[in-house]
Amino acid sequence: MAREPREGGRGGREREREGDDLVDKLVTINRVAKVVKGGRRFAFAALVVVGDQKGRVGYGAGKAREVPEAIRKATERAKRTMIRVPMKEGRTLHHDVAGHFGAGKVVLRSADAGTGIIAGGPMRAVFESLGINDVVAKSLGTRNPHNMVKATFDALERCASPRSVANRRGKKVSDILGRREVAGTAEASADV
Numbered sequence: 656m657a658r659e660p661r662e663g664g665r666g667g668r669e670r671e672r673e674g675d676d677l678v679d680k681l682v683t684i685n686r687v688a689k690v691v692k693g694g695r696r697f698a699f700a701a702l703v704v705v706g707d708q709k710g711r712v713g714y715g716a717g718k719a720r721e722v723p724e725a726i727r728k729a730t731e732r733a734k735r736t737m738i739r740v741p742m743k744e745g746r747t748l749h750h751d752v753a754g755h756f757g758a759g760k761v762v763l764r765s766a767d768a769g770t771g772i773i774a775g776g777p778m779r780a781v782f783e784s785l786g787i788n789d790v791v792a793k794s795l796g797t798r799n800p801h802n803m804v805k806a807t808f809d810a811l812e813r814c815a816s817p818r819s820v821a822n823r824r825g826k827k828v829s830d831i832l833g834r835r836e837v838a839g840t841a842e843a844s845a846d847v
Contacts, residue, residue: 676707677705677706677707677734678705678706678707678708678783678784679703679704679705679730679733679784680703680704680705680780680783680784681701681702681703681726682702682703682704682714682776682777682780682800682804683701683702683777683800684699684700684701684702684722684725684726685699685700685701686698686699686700687699687700687718696720697720698718698719698720698725699718699719699720699721699722699725700716700717700718700725701716701717701718701722701725701726701728701729702714702715702716702729702777702800702801702804703715703716703717703726703729703730703732703733704733704780704781704784704804705730705733705734705737705784706737706781706783706784706785706786707786708783708784708785708786709745709786710739710740710741710742710745710785710786711737711738711739711740711785712737712738712740712781712784712785712808712811713733713734713735713736713737713738714733714736714781714804714805714808715728715729715730715731715732715733715734715735715736716729716732716801717729717730717731717732738808738811738812740785740811740814741814741815741816741819742785742786742787743765743816744768745786746768746787746788746789747765747766747768747787747788747789747790748763748764748765748787748790748814749765749814749815749816749817750765750814750815751763751764751765752810752811752813752814753810753813754806754807754808754809754810754811754812754813755796755806755809756802756805756806756808756809757797757802757805757806758796758797758799758802759794759796759797759799759802759803759805759806760794760795760796760806761778761792761793761794761795761803761806761807761810762792762793762795762810763790763791763792763807763810763811764790764791764792765789765790766789766790766791767789768789769789770789770790770791771788771789772787772788772789772790772792773790773791773792774790774791774792774794775792775794775798775803776800777800777803777804777807778792778794778803778804778807780804781804781807781808781811785811792807794806817831817832
């Protein structure tokens with residue numbers, strides 16, 4: 656029987672499991688100790704990201720005396736806290752966005768096709784579970800995986816599709832995006 660990873664801090668391993676069309680990724684496992692009269696009691700804290708690779712993603716933390724139980728608890732919490740993120744062409748974000756949580760700050764930028772996921776470990780797990788293929792992300796501030804994941808989710812919750820922005824403003828999608836396309840065709844005709 657294979658042993659579960661018992662790594663702490665930033666060096667956590669990732670684990671994938673298919674089931675119910677959801678992919679879960681283990682971001683980090685940390686061994687924590689509670690000091691009691693007889694000595695120390697050890698437990699394990701797990702951080703898991705779950706997504707369907709089609710625009711839905713969630714995260715959860717769990718703590719238990721054994722690693723598999725901590726992962727199971729974290730996975731259940733992640734499934735309950737899933738959010739939907741609008742994606743452009745099913746591969747990247749519609750616009751650049753920043754998010755923060757505590758001392759963790761992240762900047763997410765949309766990228767051209769073929770760029771890939773350029774992001775650090777905890778953020779990479781979120782994007783792979785979400786199904787984003789092209790994104791450039793930078794973490795500023797803390798390297799704590801919990802704060803990085805929460806800051807990434809804060810940024811993803813701020814993402815909006817052109818359709819939702821147009822509905823909110825009472826305009827058409829072409830009014831929102833049309834200016835950029837008109838400027839692009841004017842430059843193309845000037846080059847010819």
